[in-house]
Amino acid sequence: MQPVNPKRDPAPTRLSYRLNRLWLTPFFRALLRVGVPSFVIVFAGGFYFSDADRREAIATKYMELRRSFEERPEFMVGLMAIDGASTELSDDIREVLPVDFPISSFDLDLEVMRGIVAGLDAVARADLRIRDGGVLQVTVVERVPAVVWRSRRGLELLDAEGHRVAPLAARSVRGDLPVIAGDEADKAVVEALLLMNAAAPLKDRLRGLARVGARRWDVVLDRDQRILLPETGAVEALQRVIALDQADDMLERDLVIVDMRNAARPTLRMAPGAVDEMRRIKSLEAGVILQ
Numbered sequence: 001m002q003p004v005n006p007k008r009d010p011a012p013t014r015l016s017y018r019l020n021r022l023w024l025t026p027f028f029r030a031l032l033r034v035g036v037p038s039f040v041i042v043f044a045g046g047f048y049f050s051d052a053d054r055r056e057a058i059a060t061k062y063m064e065l066r067r068s069f070e071e072r073p074e075f076m077v078g079l080m081a082i083d084g085a086s087t088e089l090s091d092d093i094r095e096v097l098p099v100d101f102p103i104s105s106f107d108l109d110l111e112v113m114r115g116i117v118a119g120l121d122a123v124a125r126a127d128l129r130i131r132d133g134g135v136l137q138v139t140v141v142e143r144v145p146a147v148v149w150r151s152r153r154g155l156e157l158l159d160a161e162g163h164r165v166a167p168l169a170a171r172s173v174r175g176d177l178p179v180i181a182g183d184e185a186d187k188a189v190v191e192a193l194l195l196m197n198a199a200a201p202l203k204d205r206l207r208g209l210a211r212v213g214a215r216r217w218d219v220v221l222d223r224d225q226r227i228l229l230p231e232t233g234a235v236e237a238l239q240r241v242i243a244l245d246q247a248d249d250m251l252e253r254d255l256v257i258v259d260m261r262n263a264a265r266p267t268l269r270m271a272p273g274a275v276d277e278m279r280r281i282k283s284l285e286a287g288v289i290l291q
Helices: 014-023 026-049 052-070 087-096 110-118 185-198 234-248 272-285
Strands: 079-083 123-131 135-142 147-151 154-158 164-168 179-181 206-212 216-221 226-228 255-259 267-270
Touching: 014 026, 026 052, 079 087, 087 110, 087 135, 110 123, 147 185, 154 185, 179 185, 185 206, 185 216, 185 234, 216 234
Parallel strands: 079 135, 147 179, 179 206, 226 255
Antiparallel strands: 123 135, 147 154, 154 164, 206 216, 216 226, 255 267
């Protein structure tokens, strides 16, 4: 008789059972599907990049690809156009922005360049953008000089808000602008312009305004006359003086100072010669002959 083969037990072995139960564990499945491949990739990458020559070669290749992309013709800037600026200001802008054209637009930091242009005294506002055709467009709003400020440093042009515009070589260059003088006069340009407008009836005699003690203004006229204005209500005080002059030609007399610092008690100071003449006239009227 031939031996009969024993029947195979269909029940799983203990090892197979344990492996099957382990595979049903979510953590184990994630470890095999994600963890092991990730470890292999990271290990292989670390081993490959551990060589300094390989790292340098890859960095060099990356820089070459990046530079070739950035220097494509559509990204190149070939010239600069400036709008809204005078010839002198345009020259200053080109001087503070020494860009060597052609240059890639990726190499231009427009925000930093805008700050540099806006930092110029004569620039009130600046805008920079790259225009079609590879043009760096610089659009500026230039400050308009309103007064000439005579300070310890010399003559300077200021706009209507007191911002410095540019130095001035000589007063005659801008004879059309009014003059202010004194320390911190640039901080009170707005009030100075109001006084200039109020002094329009005296414009033929007006020489300028002098800031006194960084607190108040003196109106300087020809013939060495001065109108001393108070710290507050200066425009109203000046209008009172002009009204008196128009009514009685007060400023046409031999006066040196019209002191309006005390609104309740205006004071007039006459020239020395005028005082002597007044005394002589009063003496004659009294019948006294002065020797």
